[in-house]
């Protein structure tokens with residue numbers, strides 16, 4: 001198979017779909033890899049590094065899209081990239097379609113086979129291709145939140161862990177999945193006063209065991225959110241309903257009741273955000289203020305630590321890329337129900353229920369779609 005790796009073009013995005021070690025692995029299976037020039041330069045991989053492991057370098061993204069049977073990326077394709085997709089071409093990347101109608105519409109029109117990292121599941125129902133970026137974003141959310149609480153960033157002027165004799169900041173984490181648990185570990189490590197909310201009691205039990213009282217674990221109800229958010233210095237939004245737009249758990253009224261100079265970090269912004277007052281920001285201009293509460297809503301947080309993130313992402317995606325390349329998309333998807341859940345759009349048909357529901361589009365079961373179109 002011919003695999004294409006274009007350079008990412010989203011604001012301050014330096015990650016790359018395949019590092020040289022991944023290219024080497026695919027080349028050893030007999031595949032041909034075309035990499036756009038300078039695709040990895042932002043994280044220290046030169047064109048020569050790719051050539052050394054058997055890739056060919058192409059001068060433009062248009063060349064890569066024109067030649068490849070499968071495009072491997074990191075972020076959702078931007079409008080100019082969507083315009084280059086071809087009928088029957090495999091696109092394997094993060095998509096986050098549910099809050100993004102223009103992208104959904106154009107992927108439908110492209111008739112490409114669009115497999116989203118973030119909806120692939122493993123045999124335990126977890127999200128193995130979202131997890132590495134969630135680990136990164138969860139850990140970063142506390143770094144970002146701690147900075148945001150500093151006076152020069154618009155915050156109250158709080159040190160997240162306090163000092164002996166001075167109380168630490170109250171950190172409330174909504175959603176205790178991969179992002180939330182990693183955020184909690186960092187916040188506890190920095191000696192903040194940490195409360196974690198989730199609706200999954202098993203998850204709460206596990207974290208209660210892990211933290212042994214160093215973080216409070218609370219069942220998430222409207223009442224609990226009301227109480228803890230309004231008392232918090234820093235709130236981390238980390239909920240997810242897979243494939244669906246994030247529920248708006250924190251309202252405008254909650255934000256208005258928070259202390260001036262408090263901070264909110266909406267990690268779930270890539271699924272539309274779980275605060276009513278959130279809108280996506282970029283690393284170039286990450287924060288804005290609503291009712292004296294500083295909002296940090298960067299949709300590609302791991303992009304800031306692009307080298308760490310790229311290695312973590314490639315560790316997770318490589319076995320799936322190998323399967324797609326070796327077996328073809330139909331067999332690779334049909335023999336792994338969890339991988340099949342990654343299929344969001346194929347030949348113009350939406351195969352992710354949550355995306356179809358979000359936009360009132362017709363839904364077709366992924367297995368039926370594979371039978372129909374392959």
Ligand SMILES: NC(=O)c1ccc[n+]([C@@H]2O[C@H](COP(=O)([O-])OP(=O)(O)OC[C@H]3O[C@@H](n4cnc5c(N)ncnc54)[C@H](O)[C@@H]3O)[C@@H](O)[C@H]2O)c1
Pocket residue numbers: 118127130131133134135137174175176177178179180197198199200203220238239240241246247249266267268269270271298299300301302
């Ligand atoms: N901004 C970024 O750069 C970035 C990076 C990585 C992940 N994310 C996003 O972060 C979000 C969380 O990802 P994750 O991997 O931790 O997901 P996850 O599935 O591991 O965890 C989500 C948690 O939310 C909980 N939840 C659902 N409804 C809830 C409610 N009403 N109250 C409290 N908890 C609730 C679930 O029980 C689950 O434990 C996703 O939207 C993901 O796309 C963003």
